[in-house]
Amino acid sequence: MSTEKSDATETLEALHTNEWEAEMRALLEDGDADADLGMAMAKDAQRLVAGELTEAEFAKRYHDAVLEEFDVDDQELPAALASIEDGDGLDDAALADRLAALEDGDMDRREVMKKMGAAGMFLGLGTWATTENADGPSPPASTAGEDEDGTQYGMVIDLEKCDGCLACVVACSQENDTSMGANWMYVFTYEDDHQDGENFLVRTCQHCTDAPCEKVCPTTARHTRTEDGLVLTDYDVCIGCRYCQVACPYGVNYFQWGEPDTPQAELDPDHVYDGRDRRVDSRPPKGVMGKCTMCPSRQDGKMGEDKVGSTACADACTMDAIHFGDMNDEGSDPNEYLERVRSENPNDREHFPNRPADTVNTFRLLEELGTDPNVVFVGNEPGPNATQVDGPVAYEDIGEVDRRKEVLDDGTFAGGVSP
Amino acid sequence: MSTKTPSSADILRPLQNTSKRFYLVFAVAALAFGLFLAGWVYQLQHGLIVTGLADWGSGGGVTWGLYIGAFIWWVGIAHGGIILSAAVRLLKMDRYMPVARLAELLTIAGLSAAGFYIIVHMGRPDRMVTSILGNYHVTVHNSPLVWDVTVITLYFVMTATYLLLTLRYDVTRLREGLPNRFEPLYKLLTLGYTEKEDEVVERMVWWLALAIIIMAPLLLHGGVIPWLFALIPTMPGWFGAIQGPQFLTIALTSAISGVIILSFGFRKAYDWDHIITDDIFRGLTLWLGFFAMLFLWLQLQQLVSGGFAAPIDQSVTFDSKVTHPAYVIPMGMVGLTLAYIFAQTVRPSLFTKARAIIAAVAVLIATLVEKVYFVVAGLMYPTFGLYEATPGAYFPSLIEISSVVGTIGMVTLFFLLVAKVIPVVELHAIEHLNETREGEHDGERGGGDSEPLTETATEPEVTA
Numbered sequence: 001m002s003t004e005k006s007d008a009t010e011t012l013e014a015l016h017t018n019e020w021e022a023e024m025r026a027l028l029e030d031g032d033a034d035a036d037l038g039m040a041m042a043k044d045a046q047r048l049v050a051g052e053l054t055e056a057e058f059a060k061r062y063h064d065a066v067l068e069e070f071d072v073d074d075q076e077l078p079a080a081l082a083s084i085e086d087g088d089g090l091d092d093a094a095l096a097d098r099l100a101a102l103e104d105g106d107m108d109r110r111e112v113m114k115k116m117g118a119a120g121m122f123l124g125l126g127t128w129a130t131t132e133n134a135d136g137p138s139p140p141a142s143t144a145g146e147d148e149d150g151t152q153y154g155m156v157i158d159l160e161k162c163d164g165c166l167a168c169v170v171a172c173s174q175e176n177d178t179s180m181g182a183n184w185m186y187v188f189t190y191e192d193d194h195q196d197g198e199n200f201l202v203r204t205c206q207h208c209t210d211a212p213c214e215k216v217c218p219t220t221a222r223h224t225r226t227e228d229g230l231v232l233t234d235y236d237v238c239i240g241c242r243y244c245q246v247a248c249p250y251g252v253n254y255f256q257w258g259e260p261d262t263p264q265a266e267l268d269p270d271h272v273y274d275g276r277d278r279r280v281d282s283r284p285p286k287g288v289m290g291k292c293t294m295c296p297s298r299q300d301g302k303m304g305e306d307k308v309g310s311t312a313c314a315d316a317c318t319m320d321a322i323h324f325g326d327m328n329d330e331g332s333d334p335n336e337y338l339e340r341v342r343s344e345n346p347n348d349r350e351h352f353p354n355r356p357a358d359t360v361n362t363f364r365l366l367e368e369l370g371t372d373p374n375v376v377f378v379g380n381e382p383g384p385n386a387t388q389v390d391g392p393v394a395y396e397d398i399g400e401v402d403r404r405k406e407v408l409d410d411g412t413f414a415g416g417v418s419p
Numbered sequence: 420m421s422t423k424t425p426s427s428a429d430i431l432r433p434l435q436n437t438s439k440r441f442y443l444v445f446a447v448a449a450l451a452f453g454l455f456l457a458g459w460v461y462q463l464q465h466g467l468i469v470t471g472l473a474d475w476g477s478g479g480g481v482t483w484g485l486y487i488g489a490f491i492w493w494v495g496i497a498h499g500g501i502i503l504s505a506a507v508r509l510l511k512m513d514r515y516m517p518v519a520r521l522a523e524l525l526t527i528a529g530l531s532a533a534g535f536y537i538i539v540h541m542g543r544p545d546r547m548v549t550s551i552l553g554n555y556h557v558t559v560h561n562s563p564l565v566w567d568v569t570v571i572t573l574y575f576v577m578t579a580t581y582l583l584l585t586l587r588y589d590v591t592r593l594r595e596g597l598p599n600r601f602e603p604l605y606k607l608l609t610l611g612y613t614e615k616e617d618e619v620v621e622r623m624v625w626w627l628a629l630a631i632i633i634m635a636p637l638l639l640h641g642g643v644i645p646w647l648f649a650l651i652p653t654m655p656g657w658f659g660a661i662q663g664p665q666f667l668t669i670a671l672t673s674a675i676s677g678v679i680i681l682s683f684g685f686r687k688a689y690d691w692d693h694i695i696t697d698d699i700f701r702g703l704t705l706w707l708g709f710f711a712m713l714f715l716w717l718q719l720q721q722l723v724s725g726g727f728a729a730p731i732d733q734s735v736t737f738d739s740k741v742t743h744p745a746y747v748i749p750m751g752m753v754g755l756t757l758a759y760i761f762a763q764t765v766r767p768s769l770f771t772k773a774r775a776i777i778a779a780v781a782v783l784i785a786t787l788v789e790k791v792y793f794v795v796a797g798l799m800y801p802t803f804g805l806y807e808a809t810p811g812a813y814f815p816s817l818i819e820i821s822s823v824v825g826t827i828g829m830v831t832l833f834f835l836l837v838a839k840v841i842p843v844v845e846l847h848a849i850e851h852l853n854e855t856r857e858g859e860h861d862g863e864r865g866g867g868d869s870e871p872l873t874e875t876a877t878e879p880e881v882t883a
């Protein structure tokens with residue numbers, strides 16, 4: 001396994017924002033040149049600088065295309081490219097000089113520079129600068145989720161299918177040995193002004209791409225895994241300041257206030273350390289923060305190959321409501337499920353051709369806060385006046401505790417209140 | 420005014436005599452601090468479960484409570500202390516010179532108490548160094564908590580520098596009267612001292628004071644401390660632009676209250692009624708009234724904007740405020756204090772030192788309770804209020820309550836000890852007081868004892 005290669009991937013991911021791409025594309029499309037070619041070249045320029053592509057490969061790839069598009073009959077560009085192809089010890093600065101020198105030629109070549117080379121160079125040099133500066137433990141992975149190429153784990157949860165049985169809640173607490181009341185998986189039953197009957201909201205961690213909890217963390221304990229976008233807590237780094245819990249809009253964090261119900265010795269080491277050998281899975285030790293992890297040790301194959309791509313809650317759901325997988329992959333379980341639900345509920349486009357293709361309602365929770373959550377719900381969103389009510393199955397019926405403070409108050413030293 | 424003439428012997432008295440009462444106060448303070456330390460050890464053993472805190476959301480509690488409220492309170496006291504001292508230098512408010520060093524020391528002590536609270540509040544304080552410093556270059560770009568630690572450290576260093584620079588003058592001149600057992604310390608403090616540096620130090624201290632005055636609203640209690648809360652958009656009780664100014668007024672009211680109480684204690688203990696004069700108390704009380712007014716005014720702004728056709732989450736916060744005793748009672752206390760100070764301005768005979776002390780204590784209690792309420796209410800009424808368990812419940816445990824008493828004990832101990840090592844009143848203040856006296860004899864300041872020149876600088880703002 002080459003670390004260089006994964007570094008390069010990280011660098012690309014860090015740069016590859018949709019915004020920038022769109023901006024570049026707009027720039028290119030202003031001209032009359034082939035925008036796709038420009039974008040491809042720009043992307044490859046990034047790869048070039050990230051070390052995934054050699055200069056010779058880069059030159060070979062675009063040599064002919066450039067000639068065709070711009071009809072350059074002059075020898076200067078090909079010559080420059082050829083000398084690059086020779087790989088005669090050109091460093092980046094020299095490469096820049098060489099390309100800049102082309103600008104002294106006629107209008108055609110200036111156009112080439114402007115429309116393609118420059119865009120590529122900017123992106124390329126930008127990447128280079130980013131790589132140079134990224135000497136921290138890991139580059140911020142906040143853009144990884146926006147990258148179509150990268151993995152971004154998440155869920156599609158079909159609230160119309162949920163029956164409030166709380167099997168997922170039990171499965172999660174058993175899988176992770178969480179302490180009483182630390183409901184990493186939590187299911188609301190609620191009533192709302194404009195919704196009849198029983199409504200459910202299945203609340204995991206939203207594994208936000210722009211996670212507020214991660215931003216405020218004073219230690220980097222709360223972090224996003226670069227490889228799959230999971231938002232995790234490094235139990236060996238967390239200082240227990242609980243700022244993540246304060247900043248999270250969803251209330252998904254559960255602090256380990258006292259000794260965990262399950263001692264360390266009873267935990268399966270394969271289920272504690274993830275594939276990077278960081279202690280991020282199972283219940284947290286005393287004094288640090290825990291929350292829904294979406295089962296990283298399963299995803300890393302540490303629980304057996306058959307559990308890769310699954311989570312405890314999804315496995316336990318007999319209603320087929322929870323679908324876990326790569327949100328960026330068209331063929332993943334959540335996306336396929338969503339596609340299937342959409343196709344099963346087509347809209348009447350025969351009579352109303354301007355209607356959306358289907359009648360399926362989806363939402364992301366509190367999306368307006370800009371957290372870019374990675375859980376998509378099928379069904380209705382609870383309104384601002386929705387109120388939680390007793391569900392068909394009570395937490396107490398299945399051996400769990402809903403309101404954790406009732407448990408925690410037992411440990412309070414003289415004082416505290418039971419609501 | 421007393422007929423006694425202020426002398427250097429006066430300010431050396433704490434260093435030379437130790438009364439029975441000193442030991443008594445020391446014992447009480449040490450007991451208070453010790454009790455809390457014992458409580459903290461218990462907390463370290465069992466975890467933060469010993470507090471009244473819990474998870475917000477389905478958990479039905481709040482995750483930050485009295486520890487954070489008291490942290491803000493101490494930083495506020497610390498912060499205003501040095502502002503007062505800096506104002507003496509920058510604005511030439513010479514009248515307050517005798518309490519300037521006490522205010523500086525209050526900053527050091529208050530920041531220490533606040534820093535202690537940060538550690539007490541954590542689940543794993545043992546990782547402070549490795550986890551925070553080790554990742555500082557990454558986290559400083561994002562985390563308001565890291566900005567906080569950065570600025571507080573900077574502030575601490577600046578205040579300490581300020582104090583150490585001004586001490587050199589005094590220690591050199593008063594060396595004869597200082598206890599010999601601290602000889603190495605005094606040598607270190609006055610290392611390389613020459614009289615030529617006095618003027619330079621004067622300048623340096625002036626610039627440091629300016630930097631501190633600029634930093635105060637921009638960075639400290641008008642900045643990073645309120646930003647811890649004001650930048651969280653999903654806690655409507657916290658979010659918004661007003662918290663900076665609001666926190667600044669809290670800092671200034673509580674700091675002036677702290678200085679009033681401290682000054683009173685030292686004056687009584689060492690017969691300093693000719694140094695820390697009634698006039699100083701009268702002036703400090705007026706300032707307290709001015710900042711109390713600003714405090715209430717900004718609270719009112721929040722009530723108005725949260726009460727009129729506000730969004731749902733804001734309305735819930737508003738409803739809690741106007742009905743919760745932990746908000747209403749502190750507001751009433753500050754309001755009554757303000758009313759008294761107004762009355763005292765109109766009819767000066769209403770002023771007594773005892774009333775000034777009551778006003779100061781009332782404001783300190785009110786700001787502490789209001790700050791704890793602020794922290795707790797923010798977490799009780801989140802924007803995402805679907806949880807049946809919100810608003811959560813919270814009442815501090817005995818250990819948390821003892822932390823307040825304990826840190827007050829800690830700060831008291833600090834003053835008791837420092838007073839035995841360095842003069843807590845500047846020699847400059849004595850020199851200045853004597854100059855003023857001579858001036859009075861020459862008839863230059865005809866206004867008499869209650870009307871020194873600086874009075875005019877204070878009054879218009881207070882009565883405005």
